[in-house]
Amino acid sequence: NAGVTQTPKFRVLKTGQSMTLLCAQDMNHEYMYWYRQDPGMGLRLIHYSVGEGTTAKGEVPDGYNVSRLKKQNFLLGLESAAPSQTSVYFCASSHGTYPTGELFFGEGSRLTVL
Amino acid sequence: SQQGEEDPQALSIQEGENATMNCSYKTSINNLQWYRQNSGRGLVHLILIRSNEREKHSGRLRVTLDTSKKSSSLLITASRAADTASYFCATDGGGSNYKLTFGKGTLLTVNP
Numbered sequence: 001n002a003g004v005t006q007t008p009k010f011r012v013l014k015t016g017q018s019m020t021l022l023c024a025q026d027m028n029h030e031y032m033y034w035y036r037q038d039p040g041m042g043l044r045l046i047h048y049s050v051g052e053g054t055t056a057k058g059e060v061p062d063g064y065n066v067s068r069l070k071k072q073n074f075l076l077g078l079e080s081a082a083p084s085q086t087s088v089y090f091c092a093s094s095h096g097t098y099p100t101g102e103l104f105f106g107e108g109s110r111l112t113v114l
Numbered sequence: 115s116q117q118g119e120e121d122p123q124a125l126s127i128q129e130g131e132n133a134t135m136n137c138s139y140k141t142s143i144n145n146l147q148w149y150r151q152n153s154g155r156g157l158v159h160l161i162l163i164r165s166n167e168r169e170k171h172s173g174r175l176r177v178t179l180d181t182s183k184k185s186s187s188l189l190i191t192a193s194r195a196a197d198t199a200s201y202f203c204a205t206d207g208g209g210s211n212y213k214l215t216f217g218k219g220t221l222l223t224v225n226p
Contacts, residue, residue, distance in 0.1 A: 048212070100206050
């Protein structure tokens, strides 16, 4: 099983450009999440989804948009990239249980905004 | 804001020694989880402890939870060089919270 797959793994953008990060999971999980990881800051939740067609804001949602049109995919979009969005982005998924159980993470997408 | 805070930020030990990391959190929880991250990789789930549990074991890992003090500890016994990684605690916010909040992590270095 592939688990959670993120594409692309690396990307360099210029300020103002747009891009989309794709997260795909093959575990039929209900919940999906996007986190960003910065040095000294740990992981911070950007947006999350508790089911197909639903999304919700996390801790640091500004400058990002998300969509969950299919259960297995969770897209993270940057409409106008800024240097402050230089980070490593992690997607995660989990079963639709309450309370939230184990998260399965992708390997990360490293984004640099010049 | 961060829910969990790990302590220490960094820990360096010799192979064979035990490593203890602590996590403090702010609000009530349903469960607390520990994750490991090897350099340049994604996070991997280690263990989950529920709010009504006080201690849990998994192989060389022992986790304790003290809800009265809002704290947890992760003990790795007989550490190996392969245990070198960052370790994070993660908590939900209790109630009907579907998301996990992670701390900043403890960087563990195990020297051969």
